[in-house]
Amino acid sequence: MRTRLYPLEDLEDIPGTTVFTAKRSREAYHLHKFCMSLMEAANREAFKADERAYLARFRMSEDQKQAVLERDFNRLIDLGGNIYFLVKLSNTDGWSTQKAVSSMTGMTADEYAAMMRAGGRSPEGQRSKREGN
Amino acid sequence: MARITAGVATSHVPAIGAAFDQGRAGDAYWKPVFDGYEWVKQWEKQEKPDVVILCYNDHASAMMLDVVPTFALGMAEEFIPADEGWGQRPVPVVQGHIELAAHLAEQLVIDEFDLTLMNNMDVDHGCTVPLSLMFGQVEAWPCRVIPLAVNVTQFPTPSGNRCWMLGEAIAHAVESFPEDLNVQIWGTGGMSHQLQGPRAGLINPEFDNAFLDGLIDDTDRLRAITRLEYLRESGSEGIELIMWLIMRAALGKDVEELHRFYHVPASNTAVGHIVLRPRELVTA
Numbered sequence: 001m002r003t004r005l006y007p008l009e010d011l012e013d014i015p016g017t018t019v020f021t022a023k024r025s026r027e028a029y030h031l032h033k034f035c036m037s038l039m040e041a042a043n044r045e046a047f048k049a050d051e052r053a054y055l056a057r058f059r060m061s062e063d064q065k066q067a068v069l070e071r072d073f074n075r076l077i078d079l080g081g082n083i084y085f086l087v088k089l090s091n092t093d094g095w096s097t098q099k100a101v102s103s104m105t106g107m108t109a110d111e112y113a114a115m116m117r118a119g120g121r122s123p124e125g126q127r128s129k130r131e132g133n
Numbered sequence: 134m135a136r137i138t139a140g141v142a143t144s145h146v147p148a149i150g151a152a153f154d155q156g157r158a159g160d161a162y163w164k165p166v167f168d169g170y171e172w173v174k175q176w177e178k179q180e181k182p183d184v185v186i187l188c189y190n191d192h193a194s195a196m197m198l199d200v201v202p203t204f205a206l207g208m209a210e211e212f213i214p215a216d217e218g219w220g221q222r223p224v225p226v227v228q229g230h231i232e233l234a235a236h237l238a239e240q241l242v243i244d245e246f247d248l249t250l251m252n253n254m255d256v257d258h259g260c261t262v263p264l265s266l267m268f269g270q271v272e273a274w275p276c277r278v279i280p281l282a283v284n285v286t287q288f289p290t291p292s293g294n295r296c297w298m299l300g301e302a303i304a305h306a307v308e309s310f311p312e313d314l315n316v317q318i319w320g321t322g323g324m325s326h327q328l329q330g331p332r333a334g335l336i337n338p339e340f341d342n343a344f345l346d347g348l349i350d351d352t353d354r355l356r357a358i359t360r361l362e363y364l365r366e367s368g369s370e371g372i373e374l375i376m377w378l379i380m381r382a383a384l385g386k387d388v389e390e391l392h393r394f395y396h397v398p399a400s401n402t403a404v405g406h407i408v409l410r411p412r413e414l415v416t417a
Contacts, residue, residue, distance in 0.1 A: 005359050011288065016332030017369050021288050025201070032198050039194065039216045074330065083328045083370075084192040084286055091218025097147055098400045101333045112334060116398040120325075120336025127365040 013129050020082045028080030030059040034068070035085040038092045047092065074104045135233065135310035137303075139180065140380040140388070140409040141173065142320040142348075143266055145189060147217070147258040148400035153265050154223055166404055169394035170266045173408055176392070177267050177275075182317040184230045184277045186237075186303065186383075187260055188376040189321045190285045192217070194257035201287050202249035204299065206241075207256070207280035208234045215255035224261050230277035233310055237279065240306035246299055256280055263321045266406075285322065285373045293363075293375045294356045300382025307383075320380030322373025324395075325366070326402035335368040336403050341395065344374060345407055348381050349390050355381075370402075380409075387412035 011019040018024075025032075034055065037043045047054040055065045067075040068089065076086055083101070090100035102112030115121060127133050149166060152158055158167045194215040196202060212227040238250050260280050268275055284290055291299075300318070307316050324341040327333050344367075347355040355378060363372040381388070392408040 006361050010361055011364065014332070014364055014369075016330045017327065017364065018330055019288050019364065019369070020286060022201075025287050029198070032193065036193060036198055038218050041216070041220070044218070077329055082193070082197075082286060084197065088193070088218040094219070096151075096400070097328070101328050101401050104330055105333050106331060115334055116336075116401060119338070119397055120403070121327075121332065121334040123335055123337045123340075123366060126332055126335060 015126050015129050018077050024080040025082070026080075028064075028082065028085070031064045031068070031076065031079065031081055032085040034058040034060060035088040038088040044092045071103070073100060077104070135307045135312060135314040135316050137307050137316050137318055137383055137411065138182070138414060139317050139391075139411075140320070140384045141267065141317060141407070142377045142380055143263050143406040144323055144399065144402055144404045145259045145262040145321045146399045146402045146404065147262065150222055150258045150262040150265060153262075153270075165396055166399050169396055169404070169406060172392050173267055173406070174269050176408065180317070181315065182276045183314045184233055184279060184316045186279045186281060186316065186318045187263065187321065188281045188283060188319060188379045189259035189263070190373060190376065191282045192257050192259055193286070195251075195254040196282065197284075197286060200249070201284055202282065203284045203291050204246060205249040205251050205254075205282040206234060206238055207251050207254060207282070208238065209252055209254070212254060212256040212260070212278070212280060214261050215257040217257055222258065222261055224265060225271065225273045227256055227260065227264070227274060227278045227280070230279055232312070233307075233314065233316075234279045236310050237303065237306050240309065241299070241302055244302040244305070246302055251282070259321060263319055281379070283376050283379070285375060288360070290360060290372060290375065292360065293358050293378050296375045296378045297352075297356045297382040300379040303379065304383040304385065318380045318383045320377035322376050323367070323371055324374060324403040324405040325368050325371040327368030328370050328401055330369075332368070334401060336397055337366055337368070337371070338395075338397065338403065340366045341403050341405055344377075345393060345395065345405060348377065348407060348409065349388060352381060384409055384411045385413065389415040
């Protein structure tokens with residue numbers, strides 16, 4: 001067998017981080033198809049007019065639909081989603097990317113913005129669950 | 134004969150594009166960011182490149198759903214700015230260069246880079262924000278652009294070393310193009326940032342500045358940075374920096390640094406920008 005630079009399991013070792021893999025991508029295919037549909041103005045209007053009815057057009061899981069309705073971005077990532085697709089949803093809501101991203105951190109949007117202005121989140125203690133560094 | 138005369142790298146944060154488009158570039162928050170690009174805007178007016186090979190990543194705008202290409206080369210006459218959920222950016226249509234793109238497609242596949250060729254695609258902020266930063270507000274972009282989209286989103290991405298080798302192959306391909314063209318290569322994305330999960334907001338100035346330094350005199354170290362190390366040190370989206378290695382490798386062994394800028398933050402991201410000249414052209 002070939003040797004690798006690191007075991008692939010190490011990708012799961014980073015605190016607060018989900019690595020977007022081919023498997024997750026497939027799990028989120030219909031969720032992502034919904035997200036990309038929001039790149040057309042007419043679809044954005046239809047979604048805003050009746051979110052539940054619009055979501056019924058897509059073969060997403062009920063969990064994915066519920067997380068969309070709740071704008072629960074951490075949950076959407078748990079369900080396979082990737083932020084570059086998901087921002088189509090927050091853009092439709094008129095949110096900045098920063099607001100969408102902040103919603104995953106347990107901070108308010110203002111607290112998160114203040115952290116960023118102060119230089120962002122330090123990598124100290126955030127590199128590895130195993131090493132705690 | 135076509136020749137690569139310079140390499141440019143920059144972050145491509147969408148909020149920079151929004152601030153630019155909405156006339157907020159002079160705001161207290163954004164002014165330091167845009168000031169960092171004043172030098173390059175003047176420089177580009179003198180350089181007058183004919184073509185830019187623009188390495189960027191598509192942010193689930195033209196690909197990543199139905200097809201996930203590792204390296205995708207834009208072959209079309211023109212590329213329309215994508216609607217990413219808040220309407221198209223009010224920027225010019227990007228004009229391609231079909232002869233050089235076709236030549237690259239041929240040469241790079243012969244050199245064992247199995248590219249995906251895009252005959253029709255829109256380009257998102259990854260491509261248009263760097264153009265705005267280098268050329269400002271214009272009626273038409275002042276040069277042709279060959280977009281080269283790299284998968285930096287779905288794992289595994291290409292390795293940094295693979296990107297380096299692609300950059301070397303691009304340099305050879307450009308050299309063998311018969312028309313006399315002034316070609317620049319741009320690497321975009323980065324620097325450290327993470328846009329997902331509880332660790333979002335990660336910024337690592339030490340990593341970023343060591344990366345900028347390494348582009349000048351320690352490229353072997355940069356080539357060896359693993360995907361895991363990018364994730365740990367520069368955040369889940371910081372791995373976009375592998376696209377800077379395509380740019381750097383295409384400039385040859387030694388480079389002269391013409392300009393550098395680093396600023397935290399723009400929205401969620403550390404902004405980095407560097408302009409490099411192949412050493413052989415500096416001394417020639």
